[in-house]
Amino acid sequence: MNLFAGLEEIVTENEPLAPYTWLKIGGPARYFVRPTCDDQLREVIKRCQENNYPWRIMGQGANLLIDDEGINCAVIKLDNDHFGHIDIDKQVVTVGAGMSLYNTIQSTIKAGLSGMEVLVGIPGTIGGAIKMNAGGRFGDIGTQTSRVEVIDVSGTTTWRERPELTFEYRHTNISEQIITRVELDLVEDDPQRVLNRMRETWILKKSTQPMSVNSAGCIFKNPSSEQPAGLMIDRLGFKGKSVGDAVVSEQHANFIINNNKATFQDFMRLIGQIKVAVYDRYGVELEMEVEVWQDDES
Ligand SMILES: Cc1cc2nc3c(=O)[nH]c(=O)nc-3n(C[C@H](O)[C@H](O)[C@H](O)COP(=O)(O)OP(=O)(O)OC[C@H]3O[C@@H](n4cnc5c(N)ncnc54)[C@H](O)[C@@H]3O)c2cc1C
Numbered sequence: 556m557n558l559f560a561g562l563e564e565i566v567t568e569n570e571p572l573a574p575y576t577w578l579k580i581g582g583p584a585r586y587f588v589r590p591t592c593d594d595q596l597r598e599v600i601k602r603c604q605e606n607n608y609p610w611r612i613m614g615q616g617a618n619l620l621i622d623d624e625g626i627n628c629a630v631i632k633l634d635n636d637h638f639g640h641i642d643i644d645k646q647v648v649t650v651g652a653g654m655s656l657y658n659t660i661q662s663t664i665k666a667g668l669s670g671m672e673v674l675v676g677i678p679g680t681i682g683g684a685i686k687m688n689a690g691g692r693f694g695d696i697g698t699q700t701s702r703v704e705v706i707d708v709s710g711t712t713t714w715r716e717r718p719e720l721t722f723e724y725r726h727t728n729i730s731e732q733i734i735t736r737v738e739l740d741l742v743e744d745d746p747q748r749v750l751n752r753m754r755e756t757w758i759l760k761k762s763t764q765p766m767s768v769n770s771a772g773c774i775f776k777n778p779s780s781e782q783p784a785g786l787m788i789d790r791l792g793f794k795g796k797s798v799g800d801a802v803v804s805e806q807h808a809n810f811i812i813n814n815n816k817a818t819f820q821d822f823m824r825l826i827g828q829i830k831v832a833v834y835d836r837y838g839v840e841l842e843m844e845v846e847v848w849q850d851d852e853s
Contacts, residue, residue: 581621584630597710614683622849623819648739652682669744670699672753676760682734697722701740705731769813775841785809798825
């Protein structure tokens with residue numbers, strides 16, 4: 556393992572990725588890297604860049620569909636405690652990119668801060684949530700975010716700040732590949748009131764989305780709020796339709812579930828069928844919300 560010589564403690568080779576994803580799908584990553592500090596993270600990026608070796612960063616894999624054949628790159632995961640700190644100073648919360656959204660929500664509510672409870676039920680890390688601008692009907696993480704610490708490919712750490720830092724529907728203009736820390740600007744509120752709001756949001760989410768099965772959340776972005784992808788897919792009769800063990804959820808047509816042993820190809824075929832049917836009926840090209848990780852076939 557010359558590429559990561561001296562870093563063997565944090566690198567495993569040919570690590571299957573399925574266990575690290577919510578879909579439980581995905582073959583091995585050539586290298587799986589779990590840095591324990593910023594310097595190590597920079598060193599890993601430096602080695603990859605110098606050797607022109609591809610790399611990706613993974614949160615909790617809640618928005619990923621990974622090829623069963625595996626991927627020939629270094630997958631970096633920030634799950635060391637170093638990336639999971641939270642610091643609360645009045646209404647300003649600084650949180651590591653590896654911290655889970657769940658723990659962030661719990662900590663901020665306990666501290667009497669409101670804002671993050673709207674994200675209850677969304678699995679993943681703070682880093683993944685920022686990258687995707689995760690959110691739902693009551694708001695998104697971008698709205699609560701004042702600045703984001705990033706590391707660029709040269710290893711330089713900077714803070715991206717507003718107003719230059721922007722968020723849109725499932726998108727941010729952060730172009731650097733690594734998010735390490737996030738500063739949230741929340742609002743002081745009574746913890747019990749925030750908790751009640753969180754519970755209401757959770758009950759609503761659970762009643763409309765399949766939360767206790769293996770999925771990656773919504774497969775497609777909504778083309779518009781008047782034309783949600785799930786409604787179009789539902790109207791085309793896709794609920795319950797399957798390819799292999801990949802099944803369109805009966806509860807929410809924009810969710811595809813891994814019923815047991817679904818493969819990457821099962822998912823890709825079903826996704827392809829849905830896209831063609833939606834285009835034929837509505838003239839709409841559905842855009843993926845879930846990120847597909849596979850090697851370039853060219
Ligand atoms: C049951 C279920 C319900 C869901 N409901 C919602 C919902 O209501 N709203 C919603 O928006 N999403 C939802 N999702 C999707 C998912 O939870 C979000 O997209 C989440 O933000 C993904 O976070 P993650 O840490 O798992 O990121 P991953 O899936 O691991 O990665 C997603 C993207 O973020 C990048 N990334 C991860 N960490 C970093 C980092 N530190 N720096 C830079 N880039 C990084 C990855 O490279 C990738 O591009 C749902 C998923 C499931 C399984």
